[in-house]
Amino acid sequence: MKLYCLSGHPTLPCNVLKFKSTTIMLDCGLDMTSTLNFLPLPLVQSPRLSNLPGWSLKDGNAFLDKELKECSGHVFVDSVPEFCLPETELIDLSTVDVILISNYHCMMALPYITEHTGFTGTVYATEPTVQIGRLLMEELVNFIERVPKAQSASLWKNKDIQRLLPSPLKDAVEVSTWRRCYTMQEVNSALSKIQLVGYSQKIELFGAVQVTPLSSGYALGSSNWIIQSHYEKVSYVSGSSLLTTHPQPMDQASLKNSDVLVLTGLTQIPTANPDGMVGEFCSNLALTVRNGGNVLVPCYPSGVIYDLLECLYQYIDSAGLSNIPFYFISPVANSSLEFSQIFAEWLCHNKQTKVYLPEPPFPHAELIQTNKLKHYPSLHGDFSSDFRQPCVVFTGHPSLRFGDVVHFMELWGKSSLNTVIFTEPDFSYLEALAPYQPLAMKCIYCPIDTRLNFIQVSKLLKEVQPLHVVCPEQYTQPPPAQSHRMDLMIDCQPPAMSYRRAEVLALPFKRRYEKIEIMPELADSLVPMEIKPGISLATVSAVLHTKDNKHVLQPPPRPTQPTGGKKRKRASDDIPDCKVLKPLLSGSIPVEQFVQALEKHGFSDIKVEDTAKGHIVLLQEAETLIQIEEDSTHIICDNDEMLRVRLRDLVLKFLQKF
C-alpha cells in the first residue's frame, strides 16, 4: 500500500492511494497562493497599476521590465495569474481509477487532472460539493476571463533568471508547472465526470475496496472518506470541523478501527479561535461604519460567508447598524445564497428543522427580504445605481489579485476611515496587500478557520484510535514562527508518518488476509473436526475462482465418467485417487509422555537432548534417533522397517488425524 503525495499544501491536498488493485486519488486541491506574485487584475482601468515602473536588475539591465513591475519595494509579475498544480510526474495520472473529493475547496484542480492527463475514471463527490464547487470555479474563470490580458510572462521563470530576482519571486517553487486558469468548457467537462454520492453510501470499486463518504462538519456536503476492504480500513480525514456551524456535524464514530488514518486539512490558524475572530470581525465592522467608513470583506462566495451573515443578522440591530447596506458582489452571489437554502438534508439539525416550519434555514433570506443584504453579479450594472456609503461589501477574490475586490481596494484604500477585514485564512494578508501599498485604510486580520485544531485532533485520535497516522510534514512540528508551541503539532503514538510534496510513502501495514467465499455445496461436503474447543478443521479440495477481485471456492469438477464404458481406461486418464492421500496431522508431541510411552513399549536406555528447534530422543540400544521439532518429526533408524513403523505408530498416537 502506497501513498503518492502530489501537493505540499496541507489544506489543499492531492494524494494518490494505491490499495489492493485500485488507484484512488484523494482530493484535488489547487494552490492559488502563487497568484500573490502577480499584479492585480483591475476591473476598472487603474492608472496607478498601469503606470508602475518596470523592474531592472541591479546592474541596470532592464530586459525583464515588461514582465516584472515594481510597487512599494515589491516586484510583481505583470501577467495573467497562474496557479501551482499538483505534481503530475510522480505517477501516471491516467492510471487513477477514481478521485474522491472531500469538499468544494479541495476540487479546484480537477479540470487540470481530468482534462489533461488521460484520466478515464470516475470522480465521486456529494451534491453540494459539486454545486458549490462549480460556483467557485465559475467565479474564478469569470474573474480572470473578464479582464483579458494580452501578456503571458514566461521569461522570468527561466531558472537562471529566477535566481536573480528578489524574494519572494526568487523562492517561488515549481514555477515551471504553474498554469493559467482553465476554461468554462474544461470545467463543464470535468464536472460531467463526477458521480454524486450521499453520506454513508457504500461504493464498490471493482469488488476490491469499498469507499464511503462521511459527514465532516466543515462545509455544506463536506466529507471524510473511508476506504476499506474486508480486512483493512483506511480513513481519509480532510477539512473537518467539530464546531456548531451550518453543516451537518462530523461523523467521528465511523472512523474507528482504522489501520491508517490520513489526516489533512486542519485549521491554518491554530492560534485563533473562530468565536473570538467573529467577535473581532463584528466589533471592527461596527466601529468603522459608525465612523462613516466602509468595510470591505474579501471572501469566497460560499462557506464562512453564510456564518458571517448569520452573525451579522443577530448583531446589526444591537450595534445600531440596521440602516447600513450590506452588499454581496460575485458572479455567483445569487446562486450561492439560493443553493445554501435548498440543501436542507446537508445542514445541521437546527437548520434542518426550520425547513419543516417552513422557514428558510439561513437567516440571510430575511436580510435579503428586508433589503439589508443586496447581491449583484458585478459592480457594473445595478450595483452602481444602488451603491450607498457607508456600507459593507463582501466580494472576491480573497487573494486580492482578481475579482471586484481589486476595484474596492483601489477605491477605498486611500482613506483611513475605511477598513478591509480579512476572514479567509488561505492567503497571507500582508502579501495580499503588498501591491496596494502605501495604504491608508485600516486592515484587520481575523481569519475564521473552523477546521480542526490540534486539541481537537488529539481528542479525535484518542477517540478513534487508528493504528497509524499519516499527515503532511507541517503538522509534525510547531509552526516555524512559534517553535515553542509544542501544543501546535500532532502528538500521537506511534508518531505520525509525515509526507511532503512529491514523496511516495509506503504505508506501514501489510495485508495478511483475503476473504474467500465457499460455495454452499462445497461447504456441505466438508467434515469439520474440532481440534480445540471452538476451532475446527477440515480439508478442502476445491477450485479457486477469481473474478472482479472476488474469490470463490467451487467444488472440483467431477471426473467425467466414460460414457460407453467399453473402452479401457488408459493409465494416464486416471484421476488421482483420493484414498491414497495421507491424512493430515496436527498437534504436538509432549516429550515426557512420549518417553513414558516408549518405556511402556519396552524401550529402555532412552536419552533426551534439547536442540534449538525441539528435542532429540535417542534410543541408544537400537541406534535409533527420533527428532521432534515444531513442524516435523523424523525417525532415523537403519534398515529396521518394523522398528520404524512401531515408532511411527507411537508418534501418531499423540497427533490428531483428519
Place this chain on the structure above:
Amino acid sequence: MDPECSQLLPALCSVLADPRQPVADDTCLEKLLDWFKTITEAGSSLLLLQENPCLLGLLCHVLKPQDLSPRVLAFSLRLAGMLAAQEDCFQYLQGDSSLFVASAAGQLLVHILGLSLQGAAEGHPGLQTGDWPVCAQKIVSHIEESLRSAATPQITQALNVLTTTFGHCHNPWTQVLWVRLSPLVACLLEKDPVPAAHSLVDLLLSVARSSVLSSSSCGLWETLAQTLSHLSPTQAGPLALGILKLQECPQALRAQAFAVLLQPLTCVLEATAQAPGLLDSLDGTGGASVTVDTLLPSKAACVGLLCRTLAHLELLQPLPQRPSPWPQAPLLGATVTILRLCSGLATPTSDAGGHLCAFLVGCVRVQRAALDFLGTLSQGTGPRELVTRVFAVLLEYLTSPDSSPTVLKKAFQATFRWLQSSPETPGCSDLDPHAQLFLRELLPVLPKRLCSPCWEVRDSGLEFLTQMIGHWGGQAGFRRALLASEVPELTEQLLRDPESYVRASAVAAMGQLSSQGLRVTPASPEHPGGRQKSLLAELLRILSTDSEGFPRRAVMHVFTQWLRDGHADVAGDTERFVARVLQVASQDLDWEVRAQGLELALVFLEQTLGRPSSHCPYAVTPPVAAPPSPLAQALRPLCRVQLFEFAFRALFDCDRPVAQKSCDLLLFLRAQTASYSGPQGSGSVPEVASVEAALQRWQAGDQGQPLGYLEPEVVVAVLRSMDLEGLRGVLAESSDRVEKSPQSLLQDMLATVGALGEDEADCY
C-alpha cells in the same frame, strides 16, 4: 403539637414506613426534623411519644430488615437520636454504603460519645480512656479498629467521626482521646498512597483548631509537618492553607506549609527560567525543589493544581496571619508568567517550559484563577518593572480576540483593581504617569469591546467603564482620554441594546458619565445643554417603556443618585422631576423599581425637610435648608409631587419589602411632624375621613381611586391616625409564615404521595 398536625402525623408515618411509597425529598425530611427539634426543645420528648404512638411505630418499623430508603433510615435514626440520645441501643451502621446512613451514624456516635463522657470525665480531666464508660470505650475501640483497617471507606468513616468530635466538643477528654489515637493516625502516613487523605487533612486541621488541645504537648505539630511532606501536592495544598490560617503555630511549620503552597508557582518560575532574584525568594522558603515533570505531569493535574494553588493564595493574601514577609514580587512574577503561558505569549526556552505552555495555552480555568489572584495582589506593591509587566499582560488579555467573555470580565476586574492601587502623583490628584500611559492604550480597546457581538463582553465593558468613571471621573488626564475616545457615544448607543443586562449597565454608565459632565455634547449656542436634557428624557423613556426590570431598576438608581448629588438636570426643576419619576415608578410591575422609588422619595423628603446630619458643610449647592417656616410650608412640596399618594399606595403593596420601606418612610415623616400643632382630631376634618376611607379601600385591594392633591394638614392628620407601628409589626412577620408552618409541610409531603383524602376520588 397542634391537633391538626397530630391528625396528619399517623398518615405520614405510614407513608415513610412503606418502602413502596416514593419518599419525600431530603429537604422535606430536614424540615421535618427541624420541626421535631423545636418540639422536643420546647417540651417533653416522652410526652410527644406518648401522644403520638405512630412515631414509636415508625422507629420500631425501620429496625426490621427491609427495603427501606436510606433517607428514611437516616431520618429515623436522627429522630431516634434526638428523642432518646441517652439510649445507646443502636447498632453501628458505619459500614452502610449509603452516605446518608453513614453520616447519620457517624454523627450519632459523636453525640453518644460526647454524652457518655459529659458526666463521667467532666470532673476528672485526667481520667484515662480505660476509666471511661463502657459505651465510650466501645466506640473508641471501634474507631481504632477502623483506623487499622485496610479498607479506605472504613478509615474515612473513622476520620470523619473524629473530625466531628474535635470540631464540636472542646472538653478536656478530647485531648485524652487524641493522645490515644494519634499514633494510629500517624501510622496512616506510612502507607503509600496515604489513604483517605482528604479526611485526614480535615481531621488534623480540626484538631489543630481545637482550643482544648495544647498542640505542643501532644505532638500535633510533628504530625502536621510529617503529613505535609507525605501527601501529594494536590492533597497537601488545603492542609498548608489550613496551617497558615491557624492563629498560633510554630514558625518552622508555617514556613514548610508556605513552601508547599508555593511549590507549583516555583515550578512555573523555574521552568520558564525567570530572573534568579525572583526564584530565590520563593525557593528560599525551605521547600525541596521539585521539577515540572513530577509536580505538573499532565494537563489535568497541572491545571487543577495551579487553579487550587492560586485560589489558596488568594484566600491567604488578605489574612492578617499570612506569612511575612509576603513574597509579593515572585508571586506577581509567577502569576504574570502563568497568564502569559495561557495566552501563548510566553516563549519558554526549556523543555519543561514548553510542556507547561502546551498544557496551559488557552486554558480558561487557569486564566480566570490567575486573573483573580492578580487582582488580589494589587493590594501590595511591586517593583516598577513587574508592575509594567502586570499592565502589559492585562492589556494583552483585554485586547486579545481569544479572551473568552468570562476571562475578559476577570481581566477588567483585575485591571480596575490595579489602576485603583496605582499611586497618585504627589501634589496633583491625577493618575500616575504609568497608569496614564496604560489608559491611553486601554481606551482604544474599550470601544471594540462595547461593540462585541457577545453581550457578556459589552456588559463587563460597561461595568468596568462605570467603575472607572466613578473613581477617576474628576481627574483631568482620565477625562481628556475618555472624551477623546468613542466610548461616551457608544455607551449612549447601548441604552438601546437588545440585551436587558447591557441596557441596565449602559444606564448606570451613562448616569455616571452625565454626573461627571463627561457626556459628549456638541457645542451649539442656541441649545445649551440641549442634549443633556435628552438623556433625562431617554432614561424616563426606559423607565416607562422598557420591558425588562433590570434597566428600569438601573434608571431608578441613577435618578436617586442624581437627586442626591444635585445633578444639574434635576436641580433645575426638582419637583417636576420627582413628581414624574414617582408617577412612573408607582405603576411599575417590578417591586424593586417601586422600592427604589421610595428610596428616591426619602432622599427628596430629607432634602425638603432638611436633615442636618446628612449635609456636607462644604457642598457647593447645599440642599434645601432646614425649615424655619411652619412645617406645613415644608410639606407642601411633598404634597405637590404627590409623594404621599405614592407612599400610601406602597404601604399596601403586595410585595412586602415595598410596604416595609414605605412604612419606615411614613414613620420617619410622622416623627418629623410630631411637633407640628395642626388641627387636632382627624375625624373632625371631612377630607381626612375621606382619605382614610380611600386608604381602607386600598388596603382591601381596590387601588383604583387616586387620592388627588392632599393638603399638608390632612396628611399629618392621616399619619397620626394610622397604626403604622402595628402595620410594621405585621409586615415584619415573614410573608411565607403560612407556607412555612408544620401543618403545611405535612400536607405537602402527604400530597406528594397522594395520601391525602381528596386525591382518592381520582382512583377507580
